[in-house]
Amino acid sequence: MSNSRNKGLAIKDLKVEYKSGQLALGQVDLSLPEHGIYTIIGPSGSGKSTLLRAIAGLLPSYQGQILFNEKSVHEKETLIGLVPQNYGLLPWKTVHDNIQIAMKITHTASSSKQERETQIKQWLSSMGISDLAERYPLSLSGGQQQRVAIARAFAILPTILLLDEPFSALDAITRETLQVLFLENWMANPTTTLFVTHDVEEAILLGQKIIVMPSNKETTPEIIDNHLVFHMKHEDKRDSVDFFEQTKRIRKVMQEIW
Ligand SMILES: Nc1ncnc2c1ncn2[C@@H]1O[C@H](COP(=O)(O)OP(=O)(O)OP(=O)(O)O)[C@@H](O)[C@H]1O
Numbered sequence: 001m002s003n004s005r006n007k008g009l010a011i012k013d014l015k016v017e018y019k020s021g022q023l024a025l026g027q028v029d030l031s032l033p034e035h036g037i038y039t040i041i042g043p044s045g046s047g048k049s050t051l052l053r054a055i056a057g058l059l060p061s062y063q064g065q066i067l068f069n070e071k072s073v074h075e076k077e078t079l080i081g082l083v084p085q086n087y088g089l090l091p092w093k094t095v096h097d098n099i100q101i102a103m104k105i106t107h108t109a110s111s112s113k114q115e116r117e118t119q120i121k122q123w124l125s126s127m128g129i130s131d132l133a134e135r136y137p138l139s140l141s142g143g144q145q146q147r148v149a150i151a152r153a154f155a156i157l158p159t160i161l162l163l164d165e166p167f168s169a170l171d172a173i174t175r176e177t178l179q180v181l182f183l184e185n186w187m188a189n190p191t192t193t194l195f196v197t198h199d200v201e202e203a204i205l206l207g208q209k210i211i212v213m214p215s216n217k218e219t220t221p222e223i224i225d226n227h228l229v230f231h232m233k234h235e236d237k238r239d240s241v242d243f244f245e246q247t248k249r250i251r252k253v254m255q256e257i258w
Pocket of ligand 1: 019023045049051
């Protein structure tokens, strides 16, 4: 019988080889509770995107098991929202229609048009992009496209949310603003979330645990608890002793396994 310990995402003995026969992702064993958010950092090529792709069902094959609440993650009832590195927006659809079509495909949209429009407005407003609704993705800056992609991912109310460096290529201030917006949205809709970043500070600011991927595919990832920092008020995190200590701890692990 299922109990709360088995709830959430369970990744067991996951290994991925692409056609070339080269190992893209070494052995990953990981469990993430329902309503948990973990961040992932790792050197380039360590398999972070491959891990997200395997969970999202975008790989033709892998070894091991990926389960959500003890069932294959690829069952219909598990809805996965992915924000890929290139945002994945449809260039021929407006911002509004990008969100609307995702809601339609995933059957998240309410039956009434008015309710659906209210939901779209709410998601656009929550990411601070209400004024961009009728624009096309290619007319937007990278940061604006990232906001749209995140609004769309939240709007489908996914069971699992996967984000692949969603705030890369943003200036430091915009990045900090988006981190706060993202966390507020996540707190209001705490879906099971994996968030890949190259930024150690971002990993500490956003994750309940931090997964540090090794460069050697034969070594298993290091998983670092981050509850102390996670539960602080966001504005207090950066200046806290715990944040400083955590940064030191993670840098040490990086030196050992990168
Ligand atoms: N489609 C593919 N075919 C063959 N090999 C691939 C493919 N995609 C990725 N790889 C290889 O798999 C390994 C892991 O790649 P992946 O993109 O998952 O790394 P990453 O940690 O996300 O890197 P980055 O931080 O640079 O985005 C790399 O060695 C990469 O060259």
